[in-house]
Amino acid sequence: MVLKRKKVAFVLILFFVPGICFILLNLPQKPPSEKIKTALKSLADARKSKAHIYFPKLFQDSEKLYKSAMYHLRVQNEKSIFKRQFFLSEFSATFSIYFANKAKKQAVIISKDLKASVKSGIRGLKDELNTFDPFIRKLPVPEKIRKEFSHAVLFLSESDIAYKKSEYLNSHNKLDKAYNCYTKAFEYTDSILSEYFTNIEEWQRLSEKAINKSRKNKSYVLIIDKFSHQGMLYFKGNIKRTYTVELGRNWIGNKLYSGDKATPEGEYKIIGKKNGNSTKYHKALLINYPNENDHQRFKLNIRNGIIKKSDQIGGSIEIHGGGGKGVDWTDGCVALTNKDVDNLFNLVPSGTPVLIVGSLKNLDSYYNF
């Protein structure tokens, strides 16, 4: 019996002790469950912070690493419990966490910055468009430029819609498009205006001269400011009346030739008064366009190739009624409402000086950006 027990003990020692040693030496590794959970949470947090939108590459790398961690986990799970090694899975999960956290951190910063910059960008462009709107509506700009401006308004509206949906990157991209369109329209218009206003000092000088003459001669003088679309009637050097005027369709710039729909600029005088059947615009005051200066300029423009030899200088420029349409529509004349032309017609005699200038105020006083 004792011998039998000894035999059993021997067998136990022979098999179980090495077995236990084997188990102890090859203890199955613990899977990186916490790391994987953390990686998953980090990815979810990063997505919540829109890292997938702001830092897609970093976010995708984190996702790939998470998938890699899961892949290695699955591969090891297919092996015998004693042969499983999880370091690759743990390694991938660790880096997935790192990238996800990095993407989240940067996304939070950029999202905040972008929100603020888009908000102020939208507000800024709205202001600029509002300031610029009267200019582009007033100036005879080409269709292409008008289209750019119209698209700027459209993209700004789209940017605003995206901003309200918290889609800041989308809003930023739309705002960029809006700025591009606006810049094209603005640069074109600004170049026309800058060129137009190069004569401002001369216009101001002529205006001062005309007012002084009115004061000295105790007479009337009519000054037409094309840019502000106003006509000021002075008497004895003081403003007596102000009229809103409508001009030729292409009023910006001086008149070059007959049919260019431009209103001439220069020192003129009333040479004829028409009413009744002699005019179709209620009442009209004919001015002496073209005067000597206009003839000289016309010849110079032909010589310089600015206009064709076959072009005509034109004439019959009047200050007439039929205005108040809210648009520039004449062939080059100055239109007033019938009521205003009645008033002017009754006040001014033939020979009254008429000064037509591009503007009396400089461009900066109109820009308010």
Add this chain to the structure above:
Amino acid sequence: MKKNLLIGLATLSFVLVLTSCGKVPQTEIDAATAALDAAKTAQADAYLPEQFVALQDSLNAILATIETEKSKMFKNFGDAPAKLSGIAEQAQQIAGQVEAKKAEVKSQADTLMVQVKLLSTENSKLVIKAPKGKEGAAALDLIKTDIATADSTLSEASALIAKGDFIQALDKAKSANDISLKVNGELKGAIDKTK
């Protein structure tokens, strides 16, 4: 001998209990994954993004738990099957809600597009009535550009509706509406001046 047999039976029962706890809920995994895929195909990620992402996160978390549990000697998947069934059910619900949400967004876009169309028609009529003189029609070309921009934006919205992208279509319709309203105000203002 009888005692050894009893010990053997007890050990076998214990092993059986352990292995019964450790069965991977593959059917539930497949069902939940398929339901979530179906919800994505139905565009739940676009129309109900928050609910969809929450479900996706829950499924990923359970799948991760299951995979790590599979690594253990004594597997215990606990309430994973029940959670997976819950996810499958919610995914189906979301897929159903997506259709309603899509219909709602489409209806909003359609309504707005009809409004913009009416506004555009009115604007085209107002352009005719707007102040004209010798060159009046040419002067109104500027306003016509805005009308054309609104119309082309409306066409883009219609194309998006046809493609089933109702969210983008609604946004486009809103922009077209903004421009059309602006033009309408301008034209009415210009006409009022002549009265």
